[in-house]
Amino acid sequence: GEGPARRPRCTLDAMGRVVEEIDEAGNAQRWQYDPEGNVVLYQDRDGAVYRYAYNSWNLLHREVAPTGGVTTYDYSIRMEVTRVTDPNGTVSEYIYDAWDRLIEVRRHGRVKERYAYDLADNLIKTTDGEGRPLLDIEIIPGNLEGVRTLAPRNPGGPGADGETTSGARQYFEYDEAGRITRAATGTREVTFAYDESGRLLKDHRDGLGVDHTYDGSELVSTCYFGRFQVSYAWLDVETLAITDPTGAVHHWRISQSGLIARELSSGTTELARYDADGRCLLKAGAHRLEPSLRWRRLYRYSAEGDLLSIEDLAGEVTLYEYDGAHRLRREMLPGGLQRYYDHDLADNLRRQPGLSDVVLQEGNRLQAANGDVFEYDDRNNLVRRRGPGRDVGYDYDALGMLVSCDIDGERWTARYDPLCRRVSKTWRGQTTTYYWDDFRLAAEERPDGAVRLYIYVDTKALVPFLFVEYPGREADPASGRLYFIFTNQIGAPVRVEDDRGNPVWQARIDPYGQAHIAAESQVAMPLRFPGHYHDPETGLHYNRFRYYDPILGRFLQPDPLGIEGGLNLYAYSPNPLVEVDLDGLAAQHKPRKPRAKGRNKKGRGREGRGRNRPRPQPRSRPRTGAVRIGPEGKRQVRNSRGQWVNIRNGDFAGKTHPVSGVPFDRNGFPKFDSKFDTKIDPSLHQASDDRQFRAATKNLNNAMQNDPSLRNQFTQTQRDQIASGETPDGYTWHHHQNTGKMQLVSQDDHAKTGHTGGREIWGG
Incomplete structure (x- = not known):
């Protein structure tokens, strides 16, 4: 053990706000505030400075990155974001x-x-800029999507199975908690099952797929195609034994x-070490028949988490340098070779090994690179790439998924389930099919019928540790090759x-992400970054909701989330050595937040680059916190994962709790006597109670500096506790049902009043 962690040393201003925080390693963060308490300057632990300005409503209007790039935000009189201008001048309205x-x-x-809604705020129609329909949605009881109708983007184009032609329909069914149990098209069906805790038990396509079994809180087994079983057993508190389908055991x-x-x-043992922020510090491998290590890699990071160096077993070191915004700038290899990476102010990659002569057009779209020219459709998807000896066309469905490529006259096609998981690709008449386990790839079946199973250490792992190959789905499980x-x-395979x-x-x-594969390699390994699957036919990575080009260092399609995933809709993370886009929706690299204190416990790329600005999005489901009467007559609330959960003590709606005397509102939520109400930053909604409570207490402390009457409601001991970031004695923070809202309430009343609160609804 390393002993108890020391608390950082904080310096407060006259208003009780943190202006400097020095961690146990001596790294400092600093803040400056305007008279309204808004952060106007933040300096991170690597010395990068971020500046902010606000309008008359204390809404963020301008942010300046360490590189000098300026982003501005404009709002309506109702405080909705109406215009965002990025550092390159790209405007979103x-x-x-x-x-x-x-x-x-x-x-x-x-x-x-354009978007249209029904009277219950459900998204029911999407059209393109010319008014042509893209998506029609039929809403079923419970305000859930029942049927989607996808319009064709290219009538008469690809669609051998009829799923990209006019009127393609997707059908959805749900359990009483609002979880999808069936998602079907005209030719295929995906089914799911869950246990009482909401854990996935089954993920099948057309009757084949993956099944999980649990014993209490522990995963016991995972079965592929009803035949190939993986067993999990904890031998003690620190030792997990995994038995693969062949019967081999791994610890x-x-x-x-x-x-x-x-x-x-196999006889190989690998050691890996991680720090408290989850960063990998060491990986080393050895075999029991060999006296020395086979490999060893030591990783060193900056205070903010930028990868600074990798030292290999021979003692050779690769060094990395970054610009002021933590963007990769230079790689220095052991032999003296230096490789350069350039980004513009909007995070477009302008140069890397294999990429040059980049020309951009409006909207951060690519116009030319490496001698090729690029064309986009009216929805900003890349549709053609032409160059010396190359002519590639790309076609997309109404959801923006790549469904075909015309590669120098040869056609490549892909098909997806209604959750945008790829279920097949076809090239030169040969089709590979895929099976999924929720968000991750479970198995693939090659054109000759051979099957590859991907085995994971648990249900949350992003990268498999093993794959097993069989000549077919009916093979003897013991005959697999490991x-x-x-x-x-x-997490990229090497x-x-x-x-x-x-x-x-x-x-x-x-x-x-470009892979340089050793010539002596004997098997195919298509996995790249976590969540990325390399297609050699196209040279692209399939990344769930989009396709990524590792040579261009950017996506073909704009981010389906809009600026929710980042201001540049095509850019991959400019710090790819520590940040990964798992599903094509967000590369995780975000500008520094204008936040007070900013205790970055999880490391940049998780919450240090969090989302501070409003991100306009169409509403496609009932909003988090919506209440209904469920199938069994019980009150239910919709949580942030889209599930309907029963409201505890919902029968007390409009009544008073018999033990605590706390009244309940008409929806079944308690109405505590709150000493202080506040809202925490969206980046903290999924954080721990400790971090949420400290953020709420900081807001309370700031309010007390400006409100003597509020300050006088607490004893001196309680004031000292609040100033140090601790919840005052006798109180606790209640997660209100409204997203992000926290209330300081009596600890005794809170404990006596069984209820459903914000922890179950929006995080915590």
């Missing part, structure tokens, strides 16, 4: 109706999409100090070994 619903999005002066030894050892049946996957610091520990695939992965 948003139009709302009288009910504050987003009805139109404009990109660089042109209408991209995980997980210590509280961040050291993890995996002992594989291949073990070893990854770098962000080595594969067979069941005897012999290397059968090795690669060097460039920062932006």
